[in-house]
Amino acid sequence: MNRLLSSFLPGNGQGQTPKTLYFALLVAACVISALLIFAFWVDGWSIWILGLLIIVAWLPLIFSVMSTIYQQHPWLSLLYLVVVGQAAHMIEHLTQAFEIHVLGYAGPKANGIIGFLNIEWVHLVWNSWVLLLVGILLIGYRKNGWLWFLFAFAIYHELEHIYMVYMYMKTGHPGNPGFLAHGGLFAGGLPITRPDLHAIYAVLEEAMLLMIYVMEQRKVKKAAQFQLATA
Structure with a gap:
């Protein structure tokens, strides 16, 4: 450990x-x-x-x-914070998927661990936070291509949640499929439900964050080793 x-x-x-x-x-x-x-x-x-x-x-x-x-390395500490925060968010999504596919829960009963936070506005605020921090991290890691890819994906994810909140405010009904889930805005979406699709989103974002963290951490270690060797 x-x-x-x-x-x-x-x-x-x-x-x-x-x-x-x-x-x-x-x-x-x-x-x-x-x-x-x-x-x-x-x-x-x-x-x-x-x-x-x-x-x-x-x-x-x-x-x-x-x-x-x-x-x-202050930039790496900020990246670490995003990695940990997104990990918790991913666990929440995976728990909801577990409730649906293993426990057989449906509708509002499949709310994850902290169910009262499973509302449209909270999802939007969380993704806005991730987008903001990833954007800030680009200042320190602007040469990291994967971080730019994550930033682009986070923008898409943010736009989707803005659309979901808009539809929620318009209809009063939460749970809009968004852009790509089944019944979604883009050509009726994919044959996958919103909870499953967004669980995949969460896993992908966390995987990218971990990969970016490892890449930048290795750069810091190599720089420290070089400095030590030339001291």
Whole structure:
């Protein structure tokens, strides 16, 4: 697990938080999460309460790693934040897909973990946040072609959610298929439902973010190694 944590760090610069602390925070987050899940099954908590508490349990580790990355490379720390945030968003979409295809839930019952956030405006705000941060990251990583591709995809995704919100305000009915889902604006869409399509979107965005992070992290490590070798 220490190796997994180390993979997110850009190097071994001065002022880093000891990796033993990361390991302790990781173990604490895992143990607390397990206890929360146990309490969820025993006491019958609402799943959104469980989800929020688990997020809180992981925040010390997330921000500790982010702080260390920021000390060495601020742009990489911002990229790390987007990677982590989109990972949580992806999990929410995949949970909704699990509810639909495995648990057999339908309609409003298939709302993911934090169901009260599964509304059109929240989706729009989230995608606006991702688009904004990816746009800001282009200032620091303007030579990264994959980041430009992600930016273009994020623009498309944003436009689709703007359209969905527009249709929601016009009709009063949420869940519009958007551009490409079944029944969508573009030629009736593809033979795939909106929840499934947007789960795929979330996975693709997270995969691109992880790839971009690894690429930029390697550049930072190589630069640090070169500087050390020539010092």
